[in-house]
Amino acid sequence: xxxxxxxxxxxxxxxxxxxxxxxxxxxxxxxxxxxxxxxxxxxxxxxxxxxxxxxxxxxxxxxxxxxxxxxxxxxxxxxxxxxxxxxxxxxxxxxxxxxxxxxxxxxxxxxxxxxxxxxxxxxxxxxxxxxxxxxxxxxxxxxxxxxxxxxxxxxxx
Amino acid sequence: xxxxxxxxxxxxxxxxxxxxxxxxxxxxxxxxxxxxxxxxxxxxxxxxxxxxxxxxxxxxxxxxxxxxxxxxxxxxxxxxxxxxxxxxxxxxxxxxxxxxxxxxxxxxxxxxxxxxxxxxxxxxxxxxxxxxxxxxxxxxxxxxxxxxxxxxxxxxxxxxxxxxxxxxxxxxxxxxxxxxxxxxxxxxxxxxxxxxxxxxxxxxxxxxxxxxxxxxxxxxxxxxxxxxxxxxxxxxxxxxxxxxxxxxxxxxxxxxxxxxxxxxxxxxxxxxxxxxxxxxxxxxxxxxxxxxxxxxxxxxxxxxxxxxxxxxxxxxxxxxxxxxxxxxxxxxxxxxxxxxxxxxxxxxxxxxxxxxxxxxxxxxxxxxxxxxxxxxxxxxxxxxxxxxxxxxxxxxxxxxxxxxxxxxxxxxxxxxxxxxxxxxxxxxxxxxxxxxxxxxxxxxxxxxxxxxxxxxxxxxxxxxxxxxxxxxxxxxxxxxxxxxxxxxxxxxxxxxxxxxxxxxxxxx
Ligand SMILES: Cc1cc2nc3c(=O)[nH]c(=O)nc-3n(C[C@H](O)[C@H](O)[C@H](O)COP(=O)(O)O)c2cc1C
Ligand code: FES
Numbered sequence: 001x002x003x004x005x006x007x008x009x010x011x012x013x014x015x016x017x018x019x020x021x022x023x024x025x026x027x028x029x030x031x032x033x034x035x036x037x038x039x040x041x042x043x044x045x046x047x048x049x050x051x052x053x054x055x056x057x058x059x060x061x062x063x064x065x066x067x068x069x070x071x072x073x074x075x076x077x078x079x080x081x082x083x084x085x086x087x088x089x090x091x092x093x094x095x096x097x098x099x100x101x102x103x104x105x106x107x108x109x110x111x112x113x114x115x116x117x118x119x120x121x122x123x124x125x126x127x128x129x130x131x132x133x134x135x136x137x138x139x140x141x142x143x144x145x146x147x148x149x150x151x152x153x154x155x156x157x
Numbered sequence: 158x159x160x161x162x163x164x165x166x167x168x169x170x171x172x173x174x175x176x177x178x179x180x181x182x183x184x185x186x187x188x189x190x191x192x193x194x195x196x197x198x199x200x201x202x203x204x205x206x207x208x209x210x211x212x213x214x215x216x217x218x219x220x221x222x223x224x225x226x227x228x229x230x231x232x233x234x235x236x237x238x239x240x241x242x243x244x245x246x247x248x249x250x251x252x253x254x255x256x257x258x259x260x261x262x263x264x265x266x267x268x269x270x271x272x273x274x275x276x277x278x279x280x281x282x283x284x285x286x287x288x289x290x291x292x293x294x295x296x297x298x299x300x301x302x303x304x305x306x307x308x309x310x311x312x313x314x315x316x317x318x319x320x321x322x323x324x325x326x327x328x329x330x331x332x333x334x335x336x337x338x339x340x341x342x343x344x345x346x347x348x349x350x351x352x353x354x355x356x357x358x359x360x361x362x363x364x365x366x367x368x369x370x371x372x373x374x375x376x377x378x379x380x381x382x383x384x385x386x387x388x389x390x391x392x393x394x395x396x397x398x399x400x401x402x403x404x405x406x407x408x409x410x411x412x413x414x415x416x417x418x419x420x421x422x423x424x425x426x427x428x429x430x431x432x433x434x435x436x437x438x439x440x441x442x443x444x445x446x447x448x449x450x451x452x453x454x455x456x457x458x459x460x461x462x463x464x465x466x467x468x469x470x471x472x473x474x475x476x477x478x479x480x481x482x483x484x485x486x487x488x489x490x491x492x493x494x495x496x497x498x499x500x501x502x503x504x505x506x507x508x509x510x511x512x513x514x515x516x517x518x519x520x521x522x523x524x525x526x527x528x529x530x531x532x533x534x535x536x537x538x539x540x541x542x543x544x545x546x547x548x549x550x551x552x553x554x555x556x557x558x559x560x561x562x563x564x565x566x567x568x569x570x571x572x573x574x575x576x577x578x579x580x581x582x583x584x585x586x587x588x589x590x591x592x593x594x595x596x597x598x599x600x601x602x603x604x605x606x607x608x609x610x611x612x613x614x615x616x617x618x619x620x621x622x623x624x625x626x627x628x629x630x631x632x633x634x635x636x637x638x639x640x641x642x643x644x645x646x647x648x649x650x651x652x653x654x655x656x657x658x659x660x661x662x663x664x665x
Contacts, residue, residue, distance in 0.1 A: 023451065026433030027416060052433070061435040065592075066416035068375055080376075084337030084586075085532055085579065086568045089495035090523070122419060122586065124376050125340035126170050127568065128202035128493065128500030137378050141170030
């Protein structure tokens with residue numbers, strides 16, 4: 001999917017203008033770009049670098065550091081499964097294995113039909129009601145195998 | 158009918174929205190006027206969604222509620238199968254000393270009037286009537302130490318920043334809360350955000366900073382939404398702006414959202430992240446209090462540290478200092494999590510033993526099996542066996558037993574836990590999250606995973622190697638990510654040797 005549908009440059013310019021004059025604008029700009037296009041298109045980097053007077057390498061160095069940024073759009077639904085200790089104590093590893101097996105993908109991947117992205121996450125602050133997940137931004141607690149299957153089959157969280 | 162229901166993310170994760178919808182629908186069906194207040198959480202996560210109904214003497218609690226339990230609430234509340242009695246009389250509530258979390262669960266988090274009626278803004282008012290140096294003095298005398306993990310005395314940090322002269326200073330609130338097993342920052346921001354804003358305004362006055370920042374992790378969408386709205390309200394109502402409360406100094410707060418990197422909770426990495434640099438850890442000195450955000454003097458404090466300041470100013474430093482043990486003064490919001498029967502937030506004076514917390518307050522595991530290990534202080538904290546359950550909850554007390562209290566997360570594991578797997582995970586996590594600036598952390602963690610795999614295959618010769626590696630990481634790392642990852646690893650090895658004594662398997 002090419003981000004360039006003719007409006008790309010104009011939308012990017014508008015977005016950069018919104019952040020002009022802000023201190024430390026790079027991270028919010030990258031987040032705004034991802035909110036706009038669902039990922040950070042490579043094509044956006046030169047304009048961002050130029051606007052902030054940075055080298056493309058510097059922008060890339062920031063972008064590549066964080067787990068949140070995507071190089072390609074996510075699936076239509078994003079399931080973030082917690083893999084951290086408190087959720088492990090409640091069986092999160094088995095749920096992670098179940099999700100990967102059922103979807104036939106690894107952590108951080110999207111199913112071939114673009115339906116679901118499975119992201120690992122390390123703690124959602126729901127550690128007293130684990131295993132926990134974030135399904136399209138909605139918190140889910142005490143996840144079990146049946147509920148996970150329903151979520152992966154397309155049920156609302 | 159007056160009803161309270163939490164909108165904390167944990168309550169929502171357990172079905173609070175469906176219960177809210179059922180309450181509204183049932184009230185409409187019966188023609189009852191429903192006054193539904195969405196609050197933060199009291200912290201009794203095992204009882205969420207917790208519904209409260211106005212009773213003759215106080216609020217009556219019902220939980221955990223499902224939509225099917227709602228109609229009976231409108232008939233005879235006292236006979237309801239989920240009736241628990243008066244909220245504040247429940248043992249979990251009665252046994253706490255809620256100072257930082259006094260309002261959390263009680264009020265609508267975005268109702269500034271209710272905040273003030275429940276004691277909010279008293280600390281800020283008192284602080285604004287004092288010269289800045291006296292505010293710093295009060296915080297120093299309270300004995301408050303940083304709740305982000307290192308336990309550094311807050312008053313000393315503030316004094317350093319106050320003493321630095323610069324045209325611009327900053328208060329940065331660390332709301333990155335990346336530790337597994339911790340959620341107090343999230344609960345406070347979702348349940349009582351004005352308390353944090355008030356604490357930051359006091360800090361601004363105390364050190365002469367006019368700009369505040371909250372660095373909030375992206376994994377907390379609900380908290381982001383609530384804090385953004387609270388900041389807008391605070392500006393509209395004059396709590397923030399050119400003159401705090403109409404007569405104070407200028408102070409405003411900018412919300413910054415993280416992007417999923419554990420190391421950004423380390424304060425210098427966090428500052429780089431805000432500045433838009435690659436968020437590697439900075440070498441110290443210079444201290445952030447001298448040269449922090451954009452090279453200007455900066456106080457970096459955890460959410461709970463800042464949110465404890467209003468009550469200290471309102472009640473006086475002695476009130477706070479009189480709680481606690483040794484050099485751990487005041488209260489600590491314990492977060493009890495993992496495989497736990499009664500999990501949630503429990504604020505108490507320092508000094509409870511780990512055993513009291515685990516067995517008595519939390520009631521052991523959710524699975525009903527014996528507690529095998531308890532990890533205290535997040536992914537960089539040690540695993541404690543039952544033999545050490547006598548340890549009183551305090552900074553020095555935990556350090557003396559090879560552990561740390563960190564951000565006060567307490568994670569229970571039952572006897573099915575595989576301590577070697579958990580030690581391996583600690584190394585794996587460090588490797589995944591290392592900022593890469595120093596070798597002991599970046600390379601050491603990768604070697605750690607390999608070495609633990611060798612031990613898992615029954616290669617006993619790998620054990621001394623792992624011990625050596627842990628020493629190197631401990632003393633050679635730039636920050637506590639590499640420096641403290643050995644805590645969970647060596648504590649697991651020391652206290653649970655059986656899990657590391659594997660029979661040799663066929664070579665992989
Ligand atoms: C890897 C790493 C992660 C950290 N994560 C956090 C965090 O999420 N929240 C926090 O307040 N402090 C965190 N800290 C501690 C901070 O560096 C710093 O000590 C703290 O924010 C200071 O505030 P305090 O004095 O109020 O505790 C972390 C430290 C390290 C080394
Ligand atoms: S460890 Fe899974 S939500 Fe905290």
